[in-house]
Amino acid sequence: MRVLVFVVMLLVPACRGGTEGASLDVGTSGGGGTSSPFDDAGAAGVLGPSGGAGGGFAGVPPCVDDSGCAAGLRCDRVDGRCRPRCADDFECGERGTCDEAAGLCRELQGCGPNGACGVGTTCDCHDLCVADEGNPCLSDLQCVVADFCDPCSGRCKPRGAPCDLCDPNVKGCQRGTDICLPIGAAGRNHCLRGCAGQGNCDALGPGYACTPLADGAMACLPRSGECVASTECEGDGDCMRGRFCDEAGQCRPGCTLDSSCPNLQVCVGSRCSPPCQGDGDCSDGQTCDPAGRCGVVGGCTSSSDCPAPETHCDRDQQRCVAGCERDDDCLDATKACTDGRCVTRGCVSNFQCAFGEVCDQGSGLCQPAGGRHCESPCDPMDELACGGGGNECLSLQDPEGNAQGDYCFEPCQEAPNECPQGYQCVALELMSMPGAPAEAGPKLCVRRCDLEPIR
Numbered sequence: 208m209r210v211l212v213f214v215v216m217l218l219v220p221a222c223r224g225g226t227e228g229a230s231l232d233v234g235t236s237g238g239g240g241t242s243s244p245f246d247d248a249g250a251a252g253v254l255g256p257s258g259g260a261g262g263g264f265a266g267v268p269p270c271v272d273d274s275g276c277a278a279g280l281r282c283d284r285v286d287g288r289c290r291p292r293c294a295d296d297f298e299c300g301e302r303g304t305c306d307e308a309a310g311l312c313r314e315l316q317g318c319g320p321n322g323a324c325g326v327g328t329t330c331d332c333h334d335l336c337v338a339d340e341g342n343p344c345l346s347d348l349q350c351v352v353a354d355f356c357d358p359c360s361g362r363c364k365p366r367g368a369p370c371d372l373c374d375p376n377v378k379g380c381q382r383g384t385d386i387c388l389p390i391g392a393a394g395r396n397h398c399l400r401g402c403a404g405q406g407n408c409d410a411l412g413p414g415y416a417c418t419p420l421a422d423g424a425m426a427c428l429p430r431s432g433e434c435v436a437s438t439e440c441e442g443d444g445d446c447m448r449g450r451f452c453d454e455a456g457q458c459r460p461g462c463t464l465d466s467s468c469p470n471l472q473v474c475v476g477s478r479c480s481p482p483c484q485g486d487g488d489c490s491d492g493q494t495c496d497p498a499g500r501c502g503v504v505g506g507c508t509s510s511s512d513c514p515a516p517e518t519h520c521d522r523d524q525q526r527c528v529a530g531c532e533r534d535d536d537c538l539d540a541t542k543a544c545t546d547g548r549c550v551t552r553g554c555v556s557n558f559q560c561a562f563g564e565v566c567d568q569g570s571g572l573c574q575p576a577g578g579r580h581c582e583s584p585c586d587p588m589d590e591l592a593c594g595g596g597g598n599e600c601l602s603l604q605d606p607e608g609n610a611q612g613d614y615c616f617e618p619c620q621e622a623p624n625e626c627p628q629g630y631q632c633v634a635l636e637l638m639s640m641p642g643a644p645a646e647a648g649p650k651l652c653v654r655r656c657d658l659e660p661i662r
Contacts, residue, residue, distance in 0.1 A: 281311045294459065295372060302335060307459060327469070332359040340364075340467050347378075353449065353463050355379045365463050367398040368449060369411055369427060370434035386426050391433040399426035404571065410533060410544045443476060443522045451477045475500050476508040476522050493525075510536055517549045562629040576627035581656035582615040593617075599651060601635075616651040626652035 269275075269289075270282035276289035283290045291312040293305035299312035306313050315335040318324055324336035331337045341362035347355050350363035355378060357364045366381045367373045373380055373387040373396050380387055384401035391397075400415075401424065402408055408415035408427035415427040443451045450458040461477025462468050468479035482499025483489055489501035496502060506527075507513055507520035513527035516538040521528045530547045531537055537549035539561075544550075551572060557565050560573035567574050585592040585600035592600040593615035603611035619625040619632035626632050635648035 281309070283309065283311055285309075302333075304337065307453070329360065329362070331361075338469075340469070342466060351463070365449060365460055365467070368460075369398055369400040369415075370429065371398045371460065372396060373398045386420075386424060388420070388426070390428065397434045399428065401425065402427050405543070443478075449477055473499050475502070476525075557624045557626070557628050560628045563627050565627050566624060568624075578617050579615040580617055580627060580630065580652065581654070583612055583656065585613050585615050587613055597649065599649060601651075601653075603655075603657065611655075611657045614656040616653050619650040619652055625650075630654045 269287045271287065273280075273282050276282050280289040281292045282288075291299065291303070292310055293299050293303075293307075293312045294310070295307070296303075296305045299305050303312040303314055305311075315337060316325070316328075318330035318334045318336055322330035322334075324330050324339075327339055328336040329339040337360055339362070341354065341357075341360075341364055342350065343361055344350050344356035344363050345361070350356050353366060354363040355366050356362075357379070358377060364379065367379050367385075367387075368381055369385070371380075375387045375396050380398035382401065384403070386399045386401060387396050388399055389396050390399070400408065400411060402417040403425045405417065408417050411427055414429055414431065416430050417425055418428045419425050449461055449463065451461040453459050462474035462479050463477075465473050468474050471482070472479040473482045480501075483495035483501050484499075486494050489495050493501045493503055500508070502508060503525040506525040508522070508525065510519040510532060513520055513536075515527070517531060517536065518527045518529055519532045519536040520526070531544035531549050532547075534543045536544060539549065542549040542551060560566055563576055563580070564573045565576045566572075579593050579598060582593065587600045587602050589600065597618035599616050600613055601616055602613050605611055630652040631654065632650055633653050634650045637646045637648040
């Protein structure tokens with residue numbers, strides 16, 4: 208009669224969304240270099256003040272309004288020069304930044320000796336002074352969950368929502384299953400929501416379809432073929448979480464923390480605003496809180512303010528309402544947000560299920576694993592204590608040799624769904640007597656049965 212003793216070891220899983228091996232020395236997006244609109248400002252016959260074509264700001268003509276600029280350019284009222292239009296920094300290349308209020312690109316200044324930059328800016332990996340926004344970081348672990356660590360600037364930045372522009376060299380999209388791929392006539396890289404196992408993209412709205420890609424992956428692609436078509440809005444409530452509706456009716460990335468706002472402004476509902484000094488600075492029905500934010504008493508500015516399951520923040524009303532905008536609003540790992548409702552989640556693998564569940568390959572739904580996983584007590588001396596069929600009764604010990612109890616464990620199944628969610632497939636080692644060589648034992652689905660997960 209053999210006795211199996213399993214020494215419990217704490218296995219540390221990789222953090223979701225973490226950056227492994229991130230380096231501060233990265234290449235340009237797309238692997239082939241990133242062009243800048245400043246390089247092309249004069250390439251199509253745009254003449255500079257001297258009548259010659261040229262790149263950068265030296266070659267853009269003077270103007271009074273947008274009608275005096277070529278297609279793709281906008282008149283900068285500050286100095287009367289035509290500059291490239293933009294909606295975000297990606298459209299301005301490595302050497303430019305988007306003045307979102309004016310909707311045009313401005314050229315970045317180069318770093319001085321030893322990386323010196325002006326107030327409010329920092330030197331990035333291209334030796335350019337960029338806005339010093341977000342917390343300093345070396346990896347994603349130093350950023351809040353909604354942000355990622357941009358290795359070029361060394362600052363935390365908001366993760367890209369579906370159809371946001373992205374850098375394929377950086378894992379900067381919202382979810383680990385999101386894909387950064389070129390889409391649309393311009394072929395620019397956008398974050399695309401992975402939809403393997405879901406079959407639809409209802410959570411993103413009717414403008415998306417779950418589409419197979421060349422490499423076998425599946426992603427939610429805009430039915431129009433262009434991401435810009437899915438960002439039209441009339442109010443902030445028409446935009447996905449983390450974005451706001453600008454004056455041009457476009458959903459733009461918003462702030463997530465006060466630290467991402469300039470000039471000591473505060474982040475209120477994805478918008479940077481000057482802090483209020485009293486209720487008189489707020490709209491009707493709103494009050495000024497101690498942090499300088501205007502809001503509805505008992506209301507919300509984001510869904511994180513709505514603790515009840517299957518509720519979210521209606522940002523137009525600033526009230527928590529029933530339903531959902533995204534899966535997190537369901538507060539239930541077994542449910543996903545579809546058409547504004549939390550419905551039972553589909554699956555293709557056990558990792559998509561809640562703790563102790565497995566993915567039924569026939570129905571594509573998560574269900575309780577069943578069986579005798581972690582059943583206790585049992586007799587390790589009895590081979591049939593857990594019913595036989597490869598089941599084993601193990602005596603658990605901690606690393607100091609303290610007994611943690613006797614529990615039943617079941618054998619691993621075929622890959623990739625070897626064990627229920629929360630268990631790990633572990634090959635045990637058998638010793639017939641002290642000092643004897645260890646022999647290969649069975650592979651069992653194990654976990655710390657003496658510890659229940661926090662729910």
